[in-house]
Structures are given as C-alpha cells and as structure tokens.
Amino acid sequence: MRIALMLAALAFATLSCGRSTPPPQKVEAKAFLSTTSPSVIYPAFRDADPHDWDGRHPGHYPVHGLDVSRWQGPINWHQAKASGVSFAFIKATEGGDVADPLFDDHRRGAQAAGVPWGAYHYYYFCRPAHEQARWFIKNVPKGADLPHVLDMEWTPHSRTCRLRPDGATVRAEAKRFLDILERHYGRRPIVYTTVDFHGDTEIGRLRGTEFWLRSVAGHPHQVYPKSSWRFWQYTGTGLVPGVQGKVDINTFNGHPEAWARWKAGG
Template sequence: MTSTSRGIDVSAYQPAQDWAAHKRSGLAFAFAKASEGQISRDPKFAAHVKGIKAAGLVAGAYHFAWPNQDAAKEAANYIATVKPYAGAGFLHWLDLEAYSDRRNYRGRTAEQIRAYAVAWIVAAQKAFPGQRVGIYTSADDIAHGHVPAGATLWYPAYPGSRVDTFAEAEAAARPTPSGRKPLIWQFTSTPASGPRVDSNLCYMSASALRTWAKGDAAEDDKPHAYTPPAFPEGLAPGKAKPSAVTLQRALKQGGFMAKSVPESPNYGPKTQAGVIAFHNAHPQYRAAGKSKDPAIGPKGWAALHRLAYDK
C-alpha cells in the first residue's frame, strides 16, 4: 500500500487558520496562493504562509497562470511575492487551469500554453535553485498537451460525497490522468467536516515528503534509464556525441538550464527538462513533434551548440 500524507491549500477565500491545530489533526503540508497574472498578489498570502511555516508544516505557494500574458513578467510577480518566505523545503506550483470562460487561455494554442509553462518553471527554478517546482493542472490540460513532460503534478479531481474525507481518499485508487501519476491529488473543496478548504492527499509519507521537498540539486547525480543516442561522426560539432556534462554546459549557455544545476555525468531529469525547454523554444522542433522529447538528436545538438556558442 502506498504511503500518503495529508494537506490543504488556501487563498484569500479562506479566513485565518489555526495552523497548529491543523498539524495536531494530522496535516503534513499546506500551500497558499501567492499571485496571479502579471501584477495581482493574494492579500492573505503573507499571513497564511507565515502560519504554515510557524506550525512546522511543509510549506508551498502557487501562482494562478494567464498563459496569454508574458511568462517572464508573471514569474517575476510570483518570485517577488514568495522570495521573503521561500527557502529549503519550500514548494512552488504553477496553477495552470482555465477560467470557466477561458479568458486566461484566449488566443493561445496548446503549444503556446505549454511553452508558457516551461518558461515559467525555468524562471522559478532559476530564482529558487534546488527547490521543487511543479504544476497544478486538470485532466483536460494534461490531455491537451499543456503540461511539460516530467513535470511534478498536483492534480484536482472531485468524486463528490463518495470521496470527501481523507480516509476515503486514502482508500480510493490513485488517479492516473492520461496515464500520468500525480504526486498530490486535490480531492475535494467541500470536506465532509471542518472548514471549507481544498483537501489534498500526497502519495508520499510525511517524512518522505519533507525529505523530497528539501530539493533536487543532486537529482541529476542519480542514474536514470534514458541514454542519449549514438551520433554519426560529422553531424555534431567537435565530437560524435555530447557527453552529459557537455550538453549541460550548452543548455546553460543557451539559457535552457539554470547555471546553479551541478554538472553530472548522468542524463537526469534536470538535463532532460533543459532539452525539452530547448525543443519548446524552437518552432521547427515543436512542428516536428519534439516539444515533449527529452532526447536530443544530432541535428538538435548541432543547433543548440550554434545557439549557445556561435554568437
């Protein structure tokens, strides 16, 4: 049986919380809305996050996305809001969901929405090196390709009164939208008892979540299944194929990987995320269906090398 832990998330819609009582009741984590769009900030964020941290819960914040606005400006809004409170063990989330009238998605294609998400995540990772950054998003967004491959998922799906307590969520099957396994399931906003808050189940024990939340700076030091392709001689600059370190340096030089990521001989998730960001930044690779591809081919490597060094 999968170990789990319990949590809630809040915004300006919730009053001040007794966070110490929440912890005594068995909660392990809590997230608060920090910002929305390019300039809006949640007026209760500071009070919420201070209480969460003071109670010793795993703390996090989220930004409500407007993919039809500028990703860099939205990330800057979030970063400035959260920076006084973020630190080791703090979790960051992009809330990627459409308003009911889709006004925040209007005029954007699936590829553009995904590119926005990649850009926002890269900016947040750069601002908070070693801290975890994930996406809160719906089954519809996942199915329509709005979510970058490999992103940590916080997933909302409400079964209704059939699952409106933590015990019922723990007994239910883990959701698998489009075959993906979310780390966190937000299963109700109307719990059977207690205050009206969003209730969440994390598929890690409280201790494992706390350890995981401490950061991923060493993630690329762990072996992973992905192996880069063998490149024919002459198609890649300098050598037949790039080593992981060579590729990481080019990704950093090109702005697709945070310079704070340690060099590693393994093609871990940060390296793969950098390759995905590179593919998403170039229309020819998106058109070729490579916008989710963590593997860089010989032509892609040559293009990345030119972009990074031939300036």
Template sequence: MNKKKTALLVSAASLVLLICVILALIYTGMLHINNPSKKKYPIRGVDVSHYQGEVDWDRLKEENIQFAYIKATEGSKHKDVQFDKNWSDAQCVDLRIGAYHFFSLDSPGTDQAENFCSTVTPVEKMLPPVLQETFDDYDLWIRDVYRKPDPTVKWTFWQYSNRHVLSGYSGNERYIDMNGFCGSEEEFDKY
C-alpha cells in the same frame, strides 16, 4: 390501493429520500466520494487562499495535516491578500509549505514569474512552487474530485476534495481543498 402498489410506492419514496440525503451529505462536505486510503496515501495537506479567510494554523495542524500549499499570486499583478500572514503563520507550526501561482493568459509568463518571485521568500524545506498549468518536465499536481488518478500517469500531489470541512479557518468559504502526496513519509521528507 393494494398492498403491492403501496409497498412499491413506499420503496420508491424511500429510495428518492435516501438519494436526496446522500447528495445533501456530499454537498455539505460531510460525505466524501473521493477520500483516498490513508494507508496508501498517508501524507495529507491542504491548499489555501484568501477564500479560507484567517487560518488558525495550530488547529489545522491538529487535523493531521503535514503540508500546505498557499496561494501567492495570480497573473502578473495580483498577490493573494492572505499570503504573507499564511506564509508566516504556517511556518510557526512546523508544516511543510509551498506556494502556488494561478497562471493567467492575460500577461506574459515572465511577468507572472517576476510577480511570484518578488512575493515568495524561500524557506527551509519549502515544497517546490506549483503552477496551475503543468508541463512534461515538472512534477504533476492533479485535481480530480470524482475519480482516483489514472495509474499510468506519474503524479506527485492529488487534490481529491474541494469540499472538506476542517477546523482552523474562518473565511467566507466553508470548504477547504484536500490533497494527498504520492509517496511514503520518507519520500515526502526527501521531497
């Protein structure tokens, strides 16, 4: 084989190897393709559920997390098994917290609202409740782990990663969702 063909094969093999390494880093949560600027979005938070297992909120707070949305309920009957512990423990480390409800089409909205309201005890400086479904008159929490939000859309929270690895939790789920707040620290304090 001549030198030109050998060089071409080595280059092609190197490119394939590089692509495989990049994909492996993305898959394992070591490389984030959608990691917004901390200067533009300085307020960072997580959303957690039973999938993260037991959360060490002190360690998670050390990861420069300012807020957490905690799964409370799903549908009209389900309550996240970790909700009470997460809700209580997150307050002990002075994080802004909010609860979210995973909306289901299997039961009326009023039944789901009752489930949520009977589960979540309001606390001081609590973030507004979040539903999986969004409506025009409410703040928008968007999820897009591949692209930045459309600049023409008015959003409040953006889940930009579902494959982040932080310290402070020990569940079967290795990854944690990362979220950004669209606003300054002053705006977040007033929210």
C-alpha cells in the same frame, strides 16, 4: 475461552462492515519531523460533499495537506497541524498584477506552526510567462519548505482573460515560467492542473516536471491514465479543524519516508 474469542472477532467484523476507508491512526503533533523514522498518520478529515470512492481512495495515503487562499480567511495553523495537516500550498499571485492579501499571514502562520509550505501562482494567458514569473518572485520570498507551484487551468469565468492557446504554446509558456523560478529559488516548481486542461494541452508532456492533479470523483490513475503525479487534490469541500468553511485537501503520493526525502529535496 475459544468461544469468547470467536464472539469477539464476530463483533469486530460486524462493526467494521461497510467501512469505505481504513480506520484513522492516532495523529501525532510532531509527525514527519524525523527523516529517519517519520510517524505514520492517516488523518480522518470530514467532507461537506463526500464522494463514494470506487477502488483506491484518498484514505490509502497517509500524508495529507491543504491548499489555501484568502477565501479561507484566518487559519489556526497549530490546530490544523494537530489534526493531521502535513503541508500547505498557499496562493501568492495570479496573472501579472494580483497578489493574495492573506499570503503573508498564511505563510507566517504555517511557518510558526511547523507546517511545511510552498506558494502557488494562478496563470493567465493574457500576459507572457516572464512577466508573471517576475511578479511571483517580487511577492514570494525565498525560504519555502516545498517547491512552488504553477497553477494552469482554463479561465472561462474570468472577466479579463479567457484565452485558450494551443497545447504547444501552453507548454512553451509553462517551461519559461518554470525555468525562471527554478533559477531563482533553486528547485523546479510543480505544475497543478485539471482534467480538461491536461487533456486539451497535453501539459503532461513537459519533461522534468512533477504534477499535482485535481480529481474529485476518481483516482488519478482512472482520470489521468498513464500519468504520473506527486500530489492529488481529491476534494474541494473538505472540513478541517482550524480552517473556516470548506477547503481543498490533497494527498502526497507516497509513504512517510518518501515524503520526508522528497520534502528535503531528495
């Protein structure tokens, strides 16, 4: 009997050798509906261009979700949720006059499937913050499950706006936008940003602000030293059931109980 057990353990160790992420646990369709005993899931999404993570990697976090826009086309939100999608940030607007044509479809689809959602605004520095905030409010109704998002990054490929203001100006404009949305929706938005923008503008100095950081080739603590973060966008080439083609995948910084509290505004 002892020999049989030793052989079984050896076989298991051999099969597990070289695994870079923890084995995924069973995905439950009603995950995170309970704030007292939320289910634990580790969705195993595929990636068209996977990174060879060194050290702590996305697989250590149980709560994962998407950010989407018209480029993803129609989404089967029920299928996405069943695969382990726990939240979605949906593009609504950019600048002061562009609205994503699939925002309402994505929003209603996520709601129907029970996927918590928030909207995001892509910022351009050729318009004042108050005009962009008004445009967002005009297009995004109240009732989101999550805080909305201010997406701030450089726009070097834009045909209409490539301005790169200094850090003080960037932070002042961001604060105006966040203040206006907080007054209207009742919860302060998150700021999404990239490595170069974060370093160039010191946007992380904004007080009372939570951050969503992009880092597809290293953990945020390596890429954004000493910076706190609420969400981490760890790939732009994810493959998720229910979504056509590649999609951004993100993880929440915390366990399911923390996610349930934060989502509820705690």
